[in-house]
Amino acid sequence: MFNQADLIKIRRHLHQIPELALHETQTHAYLQQVVQSLPQTWLTIKQPAVLPTALLVKVHGTAAKRVIGYRADIDALPVTEATGLPFSSTHPGVAHACGHDMHMTVALGVLSYFAEHQPQDDLLFFFQPAEEAEYGGKRAYDAGVFTGDWHVDEFYGLHDRPDLPAGAIGCTNGTLFAGTTEINIDFIGQGGHAAFPQNANDAVVAAAYFVTQVQSIISRNVAPTDSAVITLGKLQAGTIRNVIADHARIEGTLRGFTQDAISFLQQRIRTVAQGVATSCGCQVEVALNQGGYYPVENDPALTAAFIAYMQAQPDVNFIETPGVMTGEDFGYLLNKIPGTMFWLGVNDDHELHSAQLSPDEAALSRGVKAITGFLAHRMQA
Missing domain, CATH: 3.30.70.360 (Alpha-Beta Plaits)
Structure with a gap:
C-alpha cells in the first residue's frame, strides 16, 4: 500500500503533466504504469476503445454481492499555473487548477490498499477523462462502458475543496453540485x-x-x-x-x-x-x-450510510456541507447509477480553478484512509 511519501511523489508527477479533456495521453500512460506496479492477483485492467484515455481497473472480491464503483477525473484546465512550485506544470497554458491530480492520487492510494487486501465486493476504479469539458462520464455511460462484466451497482467519488481543513470529509444528503x-x-x-x-x-x-x-x-x-x-x-x-x-x-x-x-x-x-x-x-x-453536467444528486440511502460512517470515525473530521452552484459531470453517472459524491478538504486560500491553487498534500493519506475504511465497511452491509 502506498504511504504518504509515495502519494506525494505520484501527485507531484501528475501535477507536472496536466492535459486537457480527451487529450490525457501522458496522464493515462502514467496511471497505467502505477497500476501495473501493484500486485495484479485480483486486478483486471480495461482501456475502452470508445474513450481511449480512460482507464478502468477491477479488483475482484472474495464473495462479491455488488460492484462498487469509484471514479477519479483526470483532465486539467487551460490555465497558466502561477504557484511557483518546483513541480509546477511543464505544459504551457495547462494546469491542474481544479486539483484532479489530488483526485487521481487518492484513488490510486485506495486502489493500492485493495490490491494488497482483497476486498469482499468487487471494486471498479474509473479514471475518467474529460470532466472539465466534453463530459467524459456521459460519454462512457452512453457508450456502454459500464455494462456486462464492467457494470457498476453504486458509484462514489470526491472533489477537493480548498476551504475545508486538509483531509476533512464534507457531504450532504441531497444535491452537492x-x-x-x-x-x-x-x-x-x-x-x-x-x-x-x-x-x-x-x-x-x-x-x-x-x-x-x-x-x-x-x-x-x-x-x-x-x-x-x-x-x-x-x-x-x-x-x-x-x-x-x-x-x-x-x-x-x-x-x-x-x-x-x-x-x-x-x-x-x-x-x-x-x-x-x-x-x-x-x-x-x-x-x-447541458451535455453531461447534471446535478450531483446524492442517493438518499447510500449517502445516509456514508455520512453515518464518517461521523462515527474518531479520526475523520466530517463537516456537513450544503450544495453549491458549481458543476460536475459526475452528476450524469449519479443520474443513472445510485451513489454519493463528497468533498475532500485541501486547506488552501485559493479558489478552485485559480492559477495559484496549491492543495495541502496532508489531505492525501487522510483521504485514502477515510475512503478505504468506508468501502471496507460498506462491503459488510
Missing part, C-alpha cells in the same frame, strides 16, 4: 442606418429586452425556497455606433439543483427568447447545451 447548461442566444434582425430606425429591426434592442426579461424567470418562476442561477456573461453586437446591428449574440449559463428544475428553466428561456423576438420583429436561435 448544481447541474449546468450553456446558454447561446442569437437574435437576427435587419441592419440599417442609425438615422432611419423605422427601416430596420434592431438586434441590440431585442438582446437588451431579453437580458432584462430573463431575470424574471428566477424571481417569478422559481420558489423563494429553491435555488437557481441564470448568468449572462457575454453579449456581442454591432460594428459601429451609427449602424443598427442586425445580429446580437448572448452567452451565459443556467444552474439548478434538480434536473426537473433545469428542464423547466430551459423551456422558460426558450419561451422568453421567442417572445422577445416576436415583439421586436427579429428571428431568434436558441442553443442550450
Whole structure:
C-alpha cells in the first residue's frame, strides 16, 4: 500500500503533466504504469476503445454481492499555473487548477490498499477523462462502458475543496453540485442606418429586452425556497455606433439543483427568447447545451450510510456541507447509477480553478484512509 511519501511523489508527477479533456495521453500512460506496479492477483485492467484515455481497473472480491464503483477525473484546465512550485506544470497554458491530480492520487492510494487486501465486493476504479469539458462520464455511460462484466451497482467519488481543513470529509444528503447548461442566444434582425430606425429591426434592442426579461424567470418562476442561477456573461453586437446591428449574440449559463428544475428553466428561456423576438420583429436561435453536467444528486440511502460512517470515525473530521452552484459531470453517472459524491478538504486560500491553487498534500493519506475504511465497511452491509 502506498504511504504518504509515495502519494506525494505520484501527485507531484501528475501535477507536472496536466492535459486537457480527451487529450490525457501522458496522464493515462502514467496511471497505467502505477497500476501495473501493484500486485495484479485480483486486478483486471480495461482501456475502452470508445474513450481511449480512460482507464478502468477491477479488483475482484472474495464473495462479491455488488460492484462498487469509484471514479477519479483526470483532465486539467487551460490555465497558466502561477504557484511557483518546483513541480509546477511543464505544459504551457495547462494546469491542474481544479486539483484532479489530488483526485487521481487518492484513488490510486485506495486502489493500492485493495490490491494488497482483497476486498469482499468487487471494486471498479474509473479514471475518467474529460470532466472539465466534453463530459467524459456521459460519454462512457452512453457508450456502454459500464455494462456486462464492467457494470457498476453504486458509484462514489470526491472533489477537493480548498476551504475545508486538509483531509476533512464534507457531504450532504441531497444535491452537492448544481447541474449546468450553456446558454447561446442569437437574435437576427435587419441592419440599417442609425438615422432611419423605422427601416430596420434592431438586434441590440431585442438582446437588451431579453437580458432584462430573463431575470424574471428566477424571481417569478422559481420558489423563494429553491435555488437557481441564470448568468449572462457575454453579449456581442454591432460594428459601429451609427449602424443598427442586425445580429446580437448572448452567452451565459443556467444552474439548478434538480434536473426537473433545469428542464423547466430551459423551456422558460426558450419561451422568453421567442417572445422577445416576436415583439421586436427579429428571428431568434436558441442553443442550450447541458451535455453531461447534471446535478450531483446524492442517493438518499447510500449517502445516509456514508455520512453515518464518517461521523462515527474518531479520526475523520466530517463537516456537513450544503450544495453549491458549481458543476460536475459526475452528476450524469449519479443520474443513472445510485451513489454519493463528497468533498475532500485541501486547506488552501485559493479558489478552485485559480492559477495559484496549491492543495495541502496532508489531505492525501487522510483521504485514502477515510475512503478505504468506508468501502471496507460498506462491503459488510
